[in-house]
Amino acid sequence: MACAVLLIVGSAFALRVQAQPAKSVVTTERARAELLAYAPEGVEPGKTVWVGLQLAHQPDWHTYWKNSGDSGLPTQLKWTLPPGVEAGEIAWPIPKKYPIGHLANYGYSGTVLLPVPLTVTPQFKPSLLGGDLQVKLKAQWLICRQECVPEEGEFALKISARSATALHADVFNASFQAQPRPLAGAGTVRIDGDTLKVSVPGLPAEAKGKVLGFFPETNEVIQTAAAVTQSWDGKVWNAVVPLSPQRSQSPAIMPLVLTLGDQGWRTEAQVVGQWPQVAAPAGVSPALEEALRRNSLSQPASAVSLTFAAALLGALLGGLILNLMPCVFPVLAIKVMGFARHADDRRGHRVSGLAFSAGVIVSFVLLGAILVALRAAGQQLGWGFQLQSPLVVATLAALFTVIGLNLAGVFEFGAFLPNRLATLESKHPVANSFLSGVLAVAIASPCTAPFMGASLGLAVTLPAPQALLVFAALGFGMALPYLAAGWIPGVARLLPRPGPWMVTLRQFMAFPMFATVTWLLWVLGQQSGIDGAASLLVLLVAMSMLIWSLTLVGRLRGFVGGISFVVLALLMWHAGHNITAVDVARPATAASEGSWQAWEPGRVEKILATGRPVFVDFTAAWCVTCQYNKKTTLANPAVMADLSAKSVALVRADWTRRDPAVTAALGQLGRNGVPVYVLYQNGRSPVVLSEILSVDEVRAAIASL
Known part of the structure; x- marks a missing residue:
């Protein structure tokens, strides 16, 4: 069974990676920055090649011109180019004037492109195989509203040296039109x-x-x-x-x-x-210095105080606790059945435990590597990012439907798989245990256990080798109980002995699988709406009918199987697009429930400016821990009464679908996944609460306001 599972899980992750190609984009809570190229005549000596950083500002935010005015700093671009290619100066578009009290600044709001010409000399020799001009940029910009935040990003771009590049011609031409024209007469x-x-x-x-x-x-x-x-x-x-x-x-x-x-x-x-005689040389303007000071004070201590050793320990403990999360239970119960099957085989126990642990650790490291690589490419992603894709959610729902039907006895893989594949489990028990570990991680990845949040938040800021060690520690923590079961005789003796009860337990375990499918359908409904969830349910029914038809014998199998296949194909053609469709009404309404407001960039600051404290719930529909806390602690009458008594504004940040602004806000708190609960108050650093909330903890935090 695990061998078949590998094919489905591998497809899900492959599709997810293909759906998130590396782009030269950095998105923050305040702006979206993208590196663009324009080479209408190709990359040849004597031809003009343009590259530029496009900044799309959130409302009320601005960055600065080459002369920033009374405060601020101009955007800085540092290029890394191959030999034979040289970068010119920024061709600054005309700026706007931003009065701020008795001061004024020069800069840009909305969307602006800062184009730079590249000079290609005869010394530039593109690769015969790649044929690309590789451009790398490290950019730094100061973005301000009433407060100022220094931001930066690293970008990479490949420009074809064999053909013209004019995808962004309109953007560059608009920027050229916005540049000041030279006057014939000198002033x-x-x-x-x-x-x-x-x-x-x-x-x-x-x-x-x-x-x-x-x-x-x-x-x-x-x-x-x-x-x-x-x-x-x-x-x-x-x-x-x-x-x-x-x-x-x-x-x-x-x-x-x-x-x-x-x-x-x-x-x-x-x-x-x-x-006249000049004044003393000035450093950073007092207004800017004060703004930067306030911004540095707003950072929570947890974002900088966690050490690498503490992150490893937190990941280890978090992985251990992850086994208690309800989303992991169905897979782990199957693993317990596997241990029971080898109850009298101590060597089999040990080998199975090692293989399962290897599958868990390798999967966590691989998932961490994908996350770190995509973030390095400019993607704003966090823990559980794969379930922000409706396609991955639908794939997992199909996977667990197949497993549930198999456990219930509707079919055996040997009934319709080639004999070579059907006997893999018995011939290669080590590989089967390894793949069981892979499956456990695929299901556990949306969960965030205590101690995990801060560790993963630090991991994505570390160099890749150290980051992967944190993910490996997380996997080792999750695998630890199974290593103990295989290598410590006292633990192994606690496991049940094989017997007829295993058939009944196997059939019973089909129901947790179907419950997981129900949960995944609900998650998809939060992402793609009721049409998306209904379309997936219809496709799962059609898929189940096709699987059942393949268990038939004789001509009936071919006849019913053919009809089932055609029905499934037609339904996928007709309704499959609903699964990945964006539910445009969801972002506006999902978080606005009762007294809760939907989070958006700048909303917390606006509320704090009125003098009210703010409680923010960073959540996602696919996060089981989030939903548990929401239905228990955050619905507790005593908690809600305390929040109301202190006039605390309630804000909910929905991360069900990928949202770079929410990801950036989590990063500022030193976190990389949900749930995260934060209490803000003017004049105090944000207070980050535990991942698994208790009524006493929340009430104590409210009482301290």
Whole structure:
């Protein structure tokens, strides 16, 4: 049975990995950053190749221009390119002005592309096999609203050297249009006491007589927030601009950008006159320094205080406790039956325990490697990420339906599998035990036991070898009871002896399998809606009929089996797309239940600004622990009364489907999976509660407010 299971589980994970290709994207709670390329004439010496970082900001957030204004920092791009390829400077689009009290900044909101030209020289020699230009970028940007958060990302991109690349032509062309156009005539800047008198000729006719935006590329020269007095003298634009009392620059040439709506013009103005004495050199502006300080204080201590040794111990204990999670019970019960089958064979016990443990540990390491690799490629993923895919949920539901039918005695694999495959279990018991361990991990992976959350949260931030050791420790903890059962005689003697009872137990175990299928159907309903769940149920019925038909004999098997196959194929063609469809109504309503509000980026901060504390429940439909806590502790009348008495706002972050913003919020808390329960209060670090909540723990946390 486990051999057949391997094929289905392997398909599920393969499909999941294919569905999450490595992309040059980094998503945070505040922005989505993506590395794009544009090579309309291919990658050849003398041809222009453009790459650029596209920043899509969340509402009310902005990043900065090359001159950030009174505070802020411009976005920094550091390129790693093959020999023969050189990166130019950022072709900055025209900025906007953001007044902040008595200050003002220059930058971008919405979606902006920062394009960079690449110079391809004759020394560039693409590989004969790959034929790609490999581009790597490390970007750092400061993103601000009322508070400022420094962010960064590492990106990788392959540009075909054998053909044109123009998928993002519209994005690049729009950015080129948003860049300031050079003016034919040079402007002048005359120093007059504590002001600058600016004159710019050569502006186009559409700008004449209009009020223009004024953006100097040299920072720390003018009072950014001060009003600019403007006038026209024929075709010459004139302005009087106050100097900054903290001026630290004395340029001989001042590049200036003038704007009118979404149009802009650039000139390099000659400075005339003697600069006044400069102020003392400035470091980071006081406003920015305070914002960064507040941001650093907001990080929970758990995110930085956990050591690698503690993470290993937490993973070991978490894996051990994982055996008690209800989602693991059906598979482990089958394993106990396997141990009972070898009750009188001590060597068989030991070999089976070792093989099962190896399957568990290898599977955890493999799952961890996939998670670490996808995160390194820019994917915002966390523990249990595979069940965020409706396709994987549906595949597991089909798998457990097959296992349930087999346990119930509807069919035996030998009835329709080739004899070579059907006898694998008896011929290769070690492989069967190993694959049982793989199956146990496939089912256990959505669960988060105590001690696991902080360990996995740290693991994804560690170098790959250390991260994989944490996942291996998690697997070893889960496998430990089975190693003990195989190698400690006292434990082995506690196991039941084989007998007729095993047939009854096997049939009984079909019902936990069908219960697991019911749970998976409910999970799919949360992801794809009622149509998705109903479509999967119909397909499972049709699949069961096909399996049953293959147990028939003679001509009836071919006739009924053929009809069953056609019915299943038609249903998959007609209704299969419902399984992976996105339920657009779900995100808006799933978390808004009763007094609970749906989580979204910035909502917690907005509520805290009113003076109310906030309790956030990071949850997912496929997380059994989450649902247990939700129906018990979080529904307890005493807990709800305490929350109401303290006027605590209740917010629920639904992670059932992949949500990079929720993943980023979990990462800030030092966590990588659900459940996570956090209590926020102004002036205090976030309080992260246990994965398995108790009424006393929650009430004690509320009482401390």
